Amino acid sequence: xxxxxxxxxxxxxxLSVTTVSKALKNYPDVSNKTKxxxxxxxxxxxxxxxxxAAYLRxxxxxxxxxxxxxxxxxxFSDIIKGIIKAAEKESYMVIxxxxxxxxxxECKQVNRLIQHNVDGILLSIADSTHDVxxxxxxxxxxxxxxxxxxxxxxxxxxxxxxxxQDAAFRAVEHLIKKGRRNIAHFRGxxxxxxxxxxFLGFRRALDEYGLKYRKEWVFTCDEISSxxxxxxxxxxxxSHPEIxxxxxxxxxxxxxxxxxxxxxxIPIPERIAVMGFSNWKISELITPSLSTIDQPxxxxxxxxxxxxxxxxxxxxxxxxxxxxxxxxxxxLIERESTN
Amino acid sequence: xxxxxxxxxxxxxxLSVTTVSKALKNYPDVSNKTKxxxxxxxxxxxxxxxxxAAYLRxxxxxxxxxxxxxxxxxxFSDIIKGIIKAAEKESYMVIxxxxxxxxxxECKQVNRLIQHNVDGILLSIADSTHDVxxxxxxxxxxxxxxxxxxxxxxxxxxxxxxxxQDAAFRAVEHLIKKGRRNIAHFRGxxxxxxxxxxFLGFRRALDEYGLKYRKEWVFTCDEISSxxxxxxxxxxxxSHPEIxxxxxxxxxxxxxxxxxxxxxxIPIPERIAVMGFSNWKISELITPSLSTIDQPxxxxxxxxxxxxxxxxxxxxxxxxxxxxxxxxxxxLIERESTN
DNA sequence: CTGAAAGCGCTTACAG
DNA sequence: CTGAAAGCGCTTACAG
Numbered sequence: 001x002x003x004x005x006x007x008x009x010x011x012x013x014x015l016s017v018t019t020v021s022k023a024l025k026n027y028p029d030v031s032n033k034t035k036x037x038x039x040x041x042x043x044x045x046x047x048x049x050x051x052x053a054a055y056l057r058x059x060x061x062x063x064x065x066x067x068x069x070x071x072x073x074x075x076f077s078d079i080i081k082g083i084i085k086a087a088e089k090e091s092y093m094v095i096x097x098x099x100x101x102x103x104x105x106e107c108k109q110v111n112r113l114i115q116h117n118v119d120g121i122l123l124s125i126a127d128s129t130h131d132v133x134x135x136x137x138x139x140x141x142x143x144x145x146x147x148x149x150x151x152x153x154x155x156x157x158x159x160x161x162x163x164x165q166d167a168a169f170r171a172v173e174h175l176i177k178k179g180r181r182n183i184a185h186f187r188g189x190x191x192x193x194x195x196x197x198x199f200l201g202f203r204r205a206l207d208e209y210g211l212k213y214r215k216e217w218v219f220t221c222d223e224i225s226s227x228x229x230x231x232x233x234x235x236x237x238x239s240h241p242e243i244x245x246x247x248x249x250x251x252x253x254x255x256x257x258x259x260x261x262x263x264x265x266i267p268i269p270e271r272i273a274v275m276g277f278s279n280w281k282i283s284e285l286i287t288p289s290l291s292t293i294d295q296p297x298x299x300x301x302x303x304x305x306x307x308x309x310x311x312x313x314x315x316x317x318x319x320x321x322x323x324x325x326x327x328x329x330x331x332l333i334e335r336e337s338t339n
Numbered sequence: 340x341x342x343x344x345x346x347x348x349x350x351x352x353x354l355s356v357t358t359v360s361k362a363l364k365n366y367p368d369v370s371n372k373t374k375x376x377x378x379x380x381x382x383x384x385x386x387x388x389x390x391x392a393a394y395l396r397x398x399x400x401x402x403x404x405x406x407x408x409x410x411x412x413x414x415f416s417d418i419i420k421g422i423i424k425a426a427e428k429e430s431y432m433v434i435x436x437x438x439x440x441x442x443x444x445e446c447k448q449v450n451r452l453i454q455h456n457v458d459g460i461l462l463s464i465a466d467s468t469h470d471v472x473x474x475x476x477x478x479x480x481x482x483x484x485x486x487x488x489x490x491x492x493x494x495x496x497x498x499x500x501x502x503x504q505d506a507a508f509r510a511v512e513h514l515i516k517k518g519r520r521n522i523a524h525f526r527g528x529x530x531x532x533x534x535x536x537x538f539l540g541f542r543r544a545l546d547e548y549g550l551k552y553r554k555e556w557v558f559t560c561d562e563i564s565s566x567x568x569x570x571x572x573x574x575x576x577x578s579h580p581e582i583x584x585x586x587x588x589x590x591x592x593x594x595x596x597x598x599x600x601x602x603x604x605i606p607i608p609e610r611i612a613v614m615g616f617s618n619w620k621i622s623e624l625i626t627p628s629l630s631t632i633d634q635p636x637x638x639x640x641x642x643x644x645x646x647x648x649x650x651x652x653x654x655x656x657x658x659x660x661x662x663x664x665x666x667x668x669x670x671l672i673e674r675e676s677t678n
Numbered sequence: 679c680t681g682a683a684a685g686c687g688c689t690t691a692c693a694g
Numbered sequence: 695c696t697g698a699a700a701g702c703g704c705t706t707a708c709a710g
């Protein structure tokens with residue numbers, strides 16, 4: 001049982017391939033009667049045009065590529081889910097590739113996708129990406145590019161992000177309102193915009209509430225791992241006993257902090273409150289449960305696809321493309337670790 | 340900058356398209372000198388043949404489809420990672436689709452992949468799949484199918500699995516050796532083979548160690564969620580105070596159990612020991628950390644791809660396909676929840 | 679309103 | 695050893 005071809009339908013219905021093709025695509029110069037016949041038969045036989053053959057003519061592959069920094073990462077899985085669902089609605093297939101947070105691999109994956117003639121690329125940049133010429137190249141080739149979550153300000157393309165600075169501000173403000181005055185920050189790596197923005201939100205909250213910024217209370221998590229969170233928390237217990245709250249750039253280091261505090265029998269939040277960022281599943285399951293910022297991953301993926309699709313339609317109609325910068329809302333989730 | 344075509348290389352080197360194509364594919368009837376010229380130029384220009392055009396002749400799309408029951412699920416992400424890495428080595432692209440544990444959606448996704456001319460399908464069946472004709476159809480169409488993790492005994496295809504019964508046996512044996520005598524089991528849904536096998540492993544351990552099986556100590560987690568684990572643990576505390584250990588079909592219900600015991604200040608493992616299954620990241624991060632069975636997700640994905648690739652090569656050479664049943668090893672991870 | 683024909687970029691059987 | 699030509703399954707400009 002091979003997939004049905006236009007030729008098969010044509011000979012079955014005693015029509016030409018041309019007419020069948022046009023009927024299926026609703027060309028105005030085909031009689032309604034013929035259209036009806038063809039469509040009904042195609043429907044019955046579950047005919048789908050061979051996308052590879054179609055591509056050769058239309059240069060549209062009906063495939064998009066997605067490049068994310070990590071595959072086995074809850075937040076990105078959520079985004080992928082949103083992308084795949086949105087893509088399904090427009091009969092798009094999704095090829096997923098990972099940069100493993102490596103700049104070189106990111107370049108390579110982008111090139112692989114170009115070679116495979118994807119209609120567009122949705123991408124979240126790797127932490128180590130310092131140069132964006134592989135992305136500018138996409139813009140030049142007029143391949144729609146949408147960046148999500150982790151983006152670069154240097155690339156002129158549409159983006160779907162959250163307001164990291166604002167969300168971080170609210171997270172720290174929450175700690176301050178709970179009476180905390182000596183707040184440490186586990187920040188992310190130096191390069192990515194969102195770890196910078198979360199750090200800036202942290203600083204702005206200190207400023208606005210008249211708390212002094214101490215750079216020795218800022219710890220850099222290059223891996224954004226629970227191990228780093230654990231280690232820095234031990235350091236805090238040893239060398240900075242005055243610290244009464246931790247705001248982490250992500251849930252993983254926050255979970256590491258909680259693990260460390262539990263191990264040392266330090267009461268949370270009485271002695272040290274902990275605030276995460278992302279609202280991974282784990283944050284509600286650990287004891288005590290972790291207060292955090294909820295990021296709408298699936299929605300982010302969905303929006304990213306929708307923008308790509310809009311840009312593609314405009315490109316086909318030769319409408320000049322206006323890049324969009326979409327900022328999604330985040331929610332502060334209060335749980336036991338700060339209450 | 341469009342992708343380079345054979346025509347471009349041919350005109351650049353004053354050769355025919357035919358010769359260029361043959362040179363690149365190492366046909367014996369092209370002179371070494373020409374081959375060298377062509378290959379060097381192609382290398383320099385980073386030429387990759389357009390896979391869509393190639394497909395039309397060879398019927399090979401260089402794309403495989405993967406269908407998993409859930410996208411944002413740590414274990415499956417791990418498998419996907421293994422698949423993508425292995426696929427990359429053979430220049431294969433991976434299209435990922437989700438069945439969301441729904442039989443209908445699984446059928447639909449398999450059909451979408453066939454329509455898109457994938458060279459093969461790697462699949463883990465949905466919990467609700469009760470009929471496998473959509474899979475038998477693949478075999479009939481000679482589209483290689485490899486099932487991983489969750490498989491059906493009714494489909495004649497290669498599989499990559501773990502020995503669930505044996506792993507479950509060892510998990511329960513571990514609890515028994517720690518002195519537990521009244522062991523509850525949070526089992527998975529009734530249909531999937533691996534929840535059946537884990538249940539059978541549980542029973543066999545009881546039998547071999549002379550413990551009585553009590554069906555009122557078996558609780559079914561249809562969603563395999565932490566919420567179910569939490570709820571059943573409350574029920575145990577209320578109605579079955581003699582229970583001194585829980586063996587859960589997966590980490591999530593086990594984590595729910597720990598959450599519940601923590602909330603009620605029940606000491607773990609002194610009063611109740613808890614054993615999970617899968618070794619998700621979360622299991623080492625909660626307090627107390629969770630003893631569990633480590634499943635090699637990434638390796639499972641890798642093997643699944645490799646088997647598909649082998650079958651495809653054999654199919655091309657018209658070698659009859661021998662299906663392989665691969666069983667990967669699991670490890671028992673002892674952590675605080677049983678020690 | 680319908681259809682013959684060209685062409686997308688490859689591969690490969692065939693001719694020279 | 696090299697190349698002209700056919701053909702994979704579509705789409706679409708063109709002819710009638």
